[in-house]
Every structure is written in structure tokens, then in C-alpha cells.
Amino acid sequence: MKHTLEEMISQADIDAKLDALAAQINKDYADVDNLLLVGLLKGSVVFMSDLARRLDFDVRMDFMTASSYGGGTESSGEVKIVMDLANNIHGRHVLLVEDIIDTGRTLSKVRELLMTRHPASIKIVTFLDKPSRRVVEVPVDYVGMEIPDEFVVGYGLDYAERYRQLPYIAKVIPA
Numbered sequence: 001m002k003h004t005l006e007e008m009i010s011q012a013d014i015d016a017k018l019d020a021l022a023a024q025i026n027k028d029y030a031d032v033d034n035l036l037l038v039g040l041l042k043g044s045v046v047f048m049s050d051l052a053r054r055l056d057f058d059v060r061m062d063f064m065t066a067s068s069y070g071g072g073t074e075s076s077g078e079v080k081i082v083m084d085l086a087n088n089i090h091g092r093h094v095l096l097v098e099d100i101i102d103t104g105r106t107l108s109k110v111r112e113l114l115m116t117r118h119p120a121s122i123k124i125v126t127f128l129d130k131p132s133r134r135v136v137e138v139p140v141d142y143v144g145m146e147i148p149d150e151f152v153v154g155y156g157l158d159y160a161e162r163y164r165q166l167p168y169i170a171k172v173i174p175a
């Protein structure tokens with residue numbers, strides 16, 4: 001699809017949101033040992049690395065791949081676990097890290113799966129949330145920003161694997 005990009009969230013706004021999110025997480029996990037950050041590949045990598053560097057305690061990291069979007073802007077509705085965690089999460093405090101929650105299908109599926117492994121706790125942080133698109137409810141603990149129903153790219157988010165490297169968030173405008 002021919003398209004153009006229009007900046008929606010600047011780098012400065014992203015930084016301010018990161019600071020606020022990290023401050024809250026630092027406070028909430030001050031007494032927790034051994035927090036495990038679980039990032040969903042590939043979209044969460046940029047956000048997770050920025051967030052982790054703002055945390056003032058030691059964390060571990062692991063990653064999972066769950067895919068439903070393929071190359072387009074519409075979720076297929078079927079969420080596949082393409083790559084599982086390397087670590088056993090039994091008894092661990094888990095913070096699931098996402099770039100965006102749209103229909104909620106991805107996180108709902110991943111959360112359900114991880115719950116069967118009996119973590120000590122499981123919470124969710126997402127940088128972006130599109131609440132108007134929700135199909136499946138998911139309990140979200142930390143949200144950077146709510147956005148309207150626009151397909152966005154940058155800061156880890158892709159359109160057909162492009163634009164993940166942009167340091168700002170832009171909306172995709174069909175030409």
C-alpha cells in the first residue's frame with residue numbers, strides 16, 4: 001500500500017512518558033527481588049531497552065515471540081507462539097513488556113499461557129494503548145499513552161517490518 005507518515009508522538013514526549021512509567025515501576029517494585037522483564041518480540045525491544053535503563057534495581061530479561069499481524073494493519077485473530085521463553089517463570093515476578101495493545105488478543109493469549117506456569121506475580125506494561133479497538137479484555141497495569149484508532153509505526157512498531165527504528169511515533173496515512 002502506498003502511504004506517507006505523519007509524526008504523532010515526538011521523541012521528547014516519549015522520553016517524558018518513559019520517565020513517568022519508570023518512576024511508578026521503581027516505586028511499585030522497590031521491595032521485589034529478581035524482577036523478570038518479558039518482552040514480546042519484536043515490537044517491544046526499543047521500549048524495553050529504554051525502560052530497563054531507567055529502573056534502579058537489578059532485573060533479568062527474557063523474550064517471547066507471538067505473531068498475529070503478518071504484513072498488514074489488521075490482526076489475523078489467530079495468535080501463534082513462535083518462540084517461547086528461555087527461563088522457567090515458576091515463582092518469579094514477571095512484568096510483561098509490550099509496545100502496543102490493540103485488540104488485546106496477543107497479550108491475552110500470552111498472559112493466559114504464562115499464568116499456567118505459576119509465576120509469583122504477573123503485571124503488564126505497554127507503551128501505547130488503543131482502548132477503542134479492544135476485542136479481548138486484558139488487565140493492563142501501566143500505560144504510557146492512550147492513542148486513537150490509527151495504525152502507528154516507529155519506536156519498535158512496524159508496518160510490514162518497516163520503520164521500527166524511527167525514534168518517534170508516526171501514523172500511517174494511506175496515499
Ligand SMILES: O=P(O)(O)OC[C@H]1O[C@H](OP(=O)(O)OP(=O)(O)O)[C@H](O)[C@@H]1O
Pocket residue numbers: 040041042043044066067068069070075098099100101102103104105106107157158
Ligand atoms: O493487541 P493486538 O491486536 O494483539 O496487537 C498488538 C500486538 O501486535 C503487534 O505485534 P506483531 O504481531 O505485529 O509482531 P511484532 O511485534 O513483531 O511487530 C504488537 O507488537 C503487539 O504485540
Ligand code: HPA
Pocket residue numbers: 069100101102150151152153157158159
Ligand atoms: O498500530 C499499530 N502499529 C503497528 N503494529 C501494531 N499492532 C497492533 N497495532 C499496531
Ligand SMILES: [Mg+2]
Pocket residue numbers: 043069157158159
Ligand atoms: Mg508488527
